[in-house]
Amino acid sequence: MTEKGLAENLILSYFTELNNKLGVTPGYLHTDQGGEFDSTTFQNALVSQGFSLERGPLHSPQTNGVAECFNQTLLTKISCLLAQYNIPICYWNEAPMHASFLFNHLPHKFLDMRSPNDILFGKKLTIQPVFSLTKIMPFGVKVLIKKEYPASKTNTTNQAMKALTFEPYSEALRFLDTATGKIKVSQDYAQVKSETSVMLWKNPSLLPTSKNQVNVLTIPLPTLTTFNSPILQVSDTSTNQDNQMVNPAGPSE
Structure with a gap:
């Protein structure tokens, strides 16, 4: 989303997608007094589909406490992702995609060690493909991408790039070519090994459970x-x- 004016169409399309693929439809939409929700077309579309629009008073962010807290948490994650591997700020839109993907697919303590994706969709059809957590790459980590057309047999067939996030509706990943500044989508990649290895994932059997475990x-x-x-x-x-x-x-x- 490049501007606030696109929020109305994105919200309506998301509601339609939920209804078509999962058969669920939200009954209420709670927002603030933002101008992006003021258009008559948007409000008429909500009424025609049976939605109730709730709007908090001006300059009262406490009425949207859940959304405000989540946005602050997401912004903190985005700042950390960009700063950790020195990703230029012009690629800011890649960091929210990765941060929201991690939040939606990883288990949380307040959800009894279940993920939001599991709570919403369960074992039914999912909007996003079922990703394997073993394929999650740290944001900004250095990887080698296979070149599509090597210049000659003597040249290397791999190219160093930085991993960003998943490509929407695909199991391929998005990578940043630091030399040209272009984004490449590929499934043929390998992480560059270093002395300071990073734990990419944990075995689900090793994750903590909701019950209090007492160790010796x-x-x-x-x-x-x-x-x-x-x-x-x-x-x-x-x-x-x-x-x-x-x-x-x-x-x-």
Whole structure:
């Protein structure tokens, strides 16, 4: 979206897409007093489709607390993504796509370790293709892209670029050619290995769950010269009912 005037058509097209692909339709649209929602055409379109438009008072951002907090969180993520790998500000529109993709597809604690994409769409049809989290590349990381037409057999077939985000409605990724400033879409890429490797993803079995997990904690007590120092083991109640005192010297006779 290059200007605010496009917000009306994008909102209506998104509602239509939800209805066509998932059979769900929002009943209310809560906004502020922004001029992009003032047109008669937009308001008539909402009424004709059965939507109720709720608008908060002027200069009262607290009435849109959820949206304002989310926007602030998203802006913070965008700033961090651009600054981490020195992506020029002219490619600012690429960072929100990646930040929103991560937010929608990764699990959250307040959703009981489920993703917003899973909550909204479940196992039904999805608007976006089902992406594999193993293919997520860090924003701005250096990668090698296969050239489509090598100049000669002696020239290299790979070209260094920076990864940006997923191409919409595709499993291909978008890459920035720092030499020309152009965006390239490709599926043939390989991350450049470095000494400071980055964990791209975690195995789902290693993610925390909603239940509080109690791990075994071993706490060594200070060593005294007068007697053998015991070690206190604090275990989960499911394994040991009471705390046990263990003597390193072994059981006494």
